[in-house]
Amino acid sequence: MANPLEQFVVKPLSETPIIPGTEIMLTNQAVWMFGVTLFLGFFLAFGVRKKALVPGRLQAFIEMTYGLVETLSKDIIGPKGKKMIPTIFALYMFITTLNLAGMIPGSYTATSQIITTAIMALTVFFSVIIIGLLKHGLKFFGLFAPAGVPLPLLFILVPLEIVSFFIRPFTHAVRLAANMMAGHIALKVFASFVLGFMAMEGVASFGAVLPFAGLFGITVLEVVVALLQAYIFTLLTCVYLSDAVNLH
Amino acid sequence: MEMEVLKFIGAGLAAFGMIGAGIGLGNVFGSYFNAVARQPSMEKALSKYLFMGFALVEAIAILAFVLGILLMNA
Numbered sequence: 001m002a003n004p005l006e007q008f009v010v011k012p013l014s015e016t017p018i019i020p021g022t023e024i025m026l027t028n029q030a031v032w033m034f035g036v037t038l039f040l041g042f043f044l045a046f047g048v049r050k051k052a053l054v055p056g057r058l059q060a061f062i063e064m065t066y067g068l069v070e071t072l073s074k075d076i077i078g079p080k081g082k083k084m085i086p087t088i089f090a091l092y093m094f095i096t097t098l099n100l101a102g103m104i105p106g107s108y109t110a111t112s113q114i115i116t117t118a119i120m121a122l123t124v125f126f127s128v129i130i131i132g133l134l135k136h137g138l139k140f141f142g143l144f145a146p147a148g149v150p151l152p153l154l155f156i157l158v159p160l161e162i163v164s165f166f167i168r169p170f171t172h173a174v175r176l177a178a179n180m181m182a183g184h185i186a187l188k189v190f191a192s193f194v195l196g197f198m199a200m201e202g203v204a205s206f207g208a209v210l211p212f213a214g215l216f217g218i219t220v221l222e223v224v225v226a227l228l229q230a231y232i233f234t235l236l237t238c239v240y241l242s243d244a245v246n247l248h
Numbered sequence: 249m250e251m252e253v254l255k256f257i258g259a260g261l262a263a264f265g266m267i268g269a270g271i272g273l274g275n276v277f278g279s280y281f282n283a284v285a286r287q288p289s290m291e292k293a294l295s296k297y298l299f300m301g302f303a304l305v306e307a308i309a310i311l312a313f314v315l316g317i318l319l320m321n322a
Contacts, residue, residue: 075296171307178313232303239300 004188008112008181032110036097044093065093069234076238080245088241091120092234099180099226103219112180114173117233121173124237132244143247172236179229183222190215259320265312272305 012025047058055063069089073081095111102109110116132140144161145154190211197208280298284291 072296167307171310174310174314175303175306178310232299235296235299236303 004185004192007108007184007188010113028108029110029113029116032101032108033098033116036094036101036110040093040097072235073238076235077242077245081238081241084241088234088237091237092230095120095176095230095233096227099230100223102180102184103223103226109180109184111176112184114177117173117176118169120233121169124172124240125169128240128244131241132247135245136247139247140244143243168240172233172240176229176233179225183218183225186218187215187222190218255319259316262312262316262319265315266309269305269309269312272308273302276301276305 010027010029012027013031014026016025018024018026044062047062050056050059052059066089069092070085073085073088077084098109098111098116101107102111132143136142144158144165146157146161149157193211194208194215197211198205200207276298280294283294
């Protein structure tokens with residue numbers, strides 16, 4: 001039986017490095033990420049090419065997706081976050097498409113790699129610090145001391161706030177990666193149950209129907225999780241950016 | 249016992265942290281359904297806080313997961 005973790009292996013497609021003398025090679029992960037970026041660019045540009053007043057199916061779909069992200073950032077960041085909507089929208093589309101591309105049989109889930117999600121989470125983390133310092137100067141550190149708290153309590157609260165601030169990019173990145181990884185491992189394990197039953201002789205091989213039904217259910221669940229985790233990543237990005245823009 | 253065996257026992261014990269996250273998630277979603285059943289018009293406004301609470305509670309489960317992975321590969 002194949003190892004359920006085998007699907008996450010990053011392997012170079014060819015042994016020749018892109019830049020001679022280094023170990024930078026084209027891997028399957030990089031190919032999927034480039035492919036999804038290209039696909040998204042063409043898909044979005046193709047979808048809104050007509051700019052019709054009464055949108056067609058594809059344009060309506062893209063407008064609704066954009067509307068989802070727009071209302072999200074308006075609700076959480078407020079009017080000051082209007083400049084950030086393109087970034088947030090790009091982040092949402094990129095994660096959603098990568099997650100859904102991972103559901104294609106035989107494909108590679110780039111978001112299950114911690115490096116993919118960590119880069120995005122660290123980008124958000126450093127944007128929060130830079131935007132906060134540029135906008136509010138040293139007042140930004142007031143983030144760690146909520147207003148209206150009695151002085152003795154601050155001694156406990158400030159270290160806690162600082163720890164929770166620095167742990168954010170970590171949980172932000174691992175949440176997405178761990179969810180995608182766990183789901184895909186569950187899929188592989190159930191698939192191996194099906195194959196195990198099929199290998200049996202006689203009537204027992206009909207038992208494969210049970211894990212197959214489970215596999216079907218998990219696949220549906222995984223599509224939901226793919227969309228939900230992309231949404232949660234975007235929502236948390238909005239929450240963190242709102243801290244930088246509006247302080248508390 | 250050998251270190252190899254203890255590693256796996258430790259990783260299994262780290263998974264206990266997910267009990268709390270499970271209870272917490274049940275609480276978050278249960279309260280949400282309760283609230284929406286009482287006041288259906290608040291569904292949109294509450295769902296934002298639902299996902300925020302969901303993400304915060306899930307962070308505990310993530311820490312348990314990472315601890316387990318770290319112990320297994322230590």
